[in-house]
Amino acid sequence: MKSLDDIIRAVQAHGSTMRVAIAPCAERFVLRAALMAAEKGLAQPVFIGHRERACAAAETLCPNFADFEFIDCPDDNEAVAKAVDLYRQGKVQLIMKxxxxxATLLKAVLAKDAGLVAPGGILSLVTAFDAPQHPQHPETSGEPRLMLLTDAGVNIRPNLQRKMDILKNALEVARALGIVRPRAAILAATEKVNFPAMPATLDADLLAKMADDGVFGDALVAGPLALDLAVSPVSARLKRIDNPVAGHADILLTPDIESGNILHKALSTLLNIPLASVVVGSRVPVVVPSRGDSEQSKFASIALAVFLAQHNGALHNEALRNTSPPTPNNA
Structure with missing residues (x-):
């Protein structure tokens, strides 16, 4: 996958429309995204929430809204619990906030009795976007490609162990998107370790050393790296940073939620770049749209979630085939 459009086309070409539970659904910006996904053949929405309010909100959006599956559930917490339950029953394949x-939605996903997160696993937000091209500086641009940003919305102040897990989640998404050997930049304000003044620099250095020891599999991890060194070959060359990740990062891992959120919003508001964001780390990809997200970003987020669910399903089926006992010759 080289772009968000590639992801959308791949989902549409797959041919199997996945069901997504939207809870609670009585909000126009959520309804609009879900209805667009249905219109474009990406997903089949299952609306859960206050029926009267949802119908009122959808009145000018979709004249045949009553034809969609709707589960009347006025209580928001119960609506979220119902969405999780539908996934556990195999009746939906995705959940959308x-x-x-x-926090309310992820609490339901994380609940032990839900069984959606493996012991020791964590949830994190992974955001995919088209790598910005710079017409005035072609030397900093390359072939069209996807980049990933993590974590701009779930983990507030992750420690070293949590950052390891966040990176593992992002690497899984990168590999699902076809990035065979992902290049991850662990971001900080400088490329030099400055501890204890800048603890993030030490974490970044340790993560890079872990990668050298094979902790993250076939991946290149470098850190600490300032943002310009992670994404600009020119900056890396000027500062004499000789590292295969420098200037070519596929994954940007930020030190905390504040820096991640600022970078996320800078991409979306200052550069007007569509962003596809999905909470990963559980058995079910979770779409968590924001009111401030563009229509294109909400649509792309649903597409990314469907793509990851299709990928996970393909891996599951392959694992079943590989573990199935051989068929007897005389069967």
Missing amino acids: GLVST
Whole structure:
């Protein structure tokens, strides 16, 4: 996959429309994204929430809204729990956040009795976007490609262990998107370790050393790297940073949620770049749209979630085939 459009086309070409539970759904910006996904053949929405409010919100959006599957559930917490339950029953393949806090939705996904997160696993937000091209500086641009940013919305102040898990989640997404040997930049304010003044620089250095020891599999990890060194070959050359990740990072891992969120919003508001964001780390990809996201970003987020769910399903089926007992010759 070289672009968000590639992801959308791949989902459409797959041919199997996945069902996505939207809870609670009585909000126009959520309804609009879900209805667009249905219109474009990306996903089949299952609306959960206050029926009267949802119908009122959808009145000018979709004249046949009543034809969609709807589960009347006025209580927001119950609506979220119902969405998780539908996934556990195999009746939906995705979950999308409606007008409820992200924390409320993720609490339901993380609940032990839900069984959606492996012991020791964590949830993190991975954002995919088209690598910016710079017409005035072609030397900093390359072939069209996707980049990933993590974590701009879930983990507030991750320690070293948590950053390891966040990186592992992002690497899984990168590999699902066809990036065979992902290049991850562990971001900081400088490329030099400055501890204890800048703890993030030490974490970045340790993560890079772990990667050298094979902790993250076939991946290149460098850090600490300032943002310009991670994405600009010119900056890396001027500062004499000789590293295969410098200037060519596929994954940007930020030190904390504040820096991640600022970078996320800088991409979307200052550069007007569509962003596809999905919470990963559980058995079910979770779409967590923001009111401030563009229509294109909400649509792309659903497409990315469907793509990852299709990929996970393909891996599951392959694992079943590989573990199935051989068929007897005389069967």
